[in-house]
Amino acid sequence: GENVEQHPSTLSVQEGDSAVIKCTYSDSASNYFPWYKQELGKRPQLIIDIRSNVGEKKDQRIAVTLNKTAKHFSLHITETQPEDSAVYFCAASRGGSYIPTFGRGTSLIVHP
Amino acid sequence: DADVTQTPRNRITKTGKRIMLECSQTKGHDRMYWYRQDPGLGLRLIYYSFDVKDINKGEISDGYSVSRQAQAKFSLSLESAIPNQTALYFCATSTTKDPRVSYNEQFFGPGTRLTVL
Numbered sequence: 124g125e126n127v128e129q130h131p132s133t134l135s136v137q138e139g140d141s142a143v144i145k146c147t148y149s150d151s152a153s154n155y156f157p158w159y160k161q162e163l164g165k166r167p168q169l170i171i172d173i174r175s176n177v178g179e180k181k182d183q184r185i186a187v188t189l190n191k192t193a194k195h196f197s198l199h200i201t202e203t204q205p206e207d208s209a210v211y212f213c214a215a216s217r218g219g220s221y222i223p224t225f226g227r228g229t230s231l232i233v234h235p
Numbered sequence: 236d237a238d239v240t241q242t243p244r245n246r247i248t249k250t251g252k253r254i255m256l257e258c259s260q261t262k263g264h265d266r267m268y269w270y271r272q273d274p275g276l277g278l279r280l281i282y283y284s285f286d287v288k289d290i291n292k293g294e295i296s297d298g299y300s301v302s303r304q305a306q307a308k309f310s311l312s313l314e315s316a317i318p319n320q321t322a323l324y325f326c327a328t329s330t331t332k333d334p335r336v337s338y339n340e341q342f343f344g345p346g347t348r349l350t351v352l
């Protein structure tokens with residue numbers, strides 16, 4: 124089955140800095156890569172996703188990049204703000220099964 | 236607003252007790268999932284259901300059972316709870332039938348915090 128590795132497990136940055144979270148996957152047939160944000164005490168919510176036919180996708184201060192050859196994808200957050208503090212999960216899934224395999228999560232702490 | 240709800244939100248029980256966690260959704264989604272979240276371990280899939288008659292085990296189904304009573308309801312049972320089942324449990328939904336929504340996006344409920352003493 125699919126295996127998703129996520130690093131780092133904890134990331135601490137100063138407000139205004141950039142943050143990068145990296146994930147690798149094992150199944151070359153995976154073609155959908157979502158990122159979920161979970162604020163403290165809240166439910167995970169999708170913040171951005173990318174499909175394997177696209178190399179990069181941006182939405183305001185967040186972007187995701189995908190390298191299919193290397194089987195890794197990354198979340199980039201620019202100009203971080205305290206409200207970006209949360210746990211971020213990456214995931215990977217095949218088309219057809221729709222069952223994502225999640226990484227273990229990254230706790231992002233943005234210091235004011 | 237259409238939503239995913241879970242009951243109870245918090246539960247403390249004792250070893251050996253039978254526990255049922257319930258999930259309901261008003262999103263009209265066909266697919267439902269149960270996950271377990273433990274610190275440092277991410278979200279692990281317990282069971283999933285593609286429709287009322289299609290239920291499948293996830294990666295950590297031992298010690299759990301489920302029932303899909305209707306398209307909108309999916310219950311998780313712990314027949315005889317043990318302390319290592321102490322965790323945060325999430326229900327989630329997704330749909331293959333709404334072209335406005337990615338068929339892979341999952342919508343999570345608020346979670347049930349279960350403590351087994």
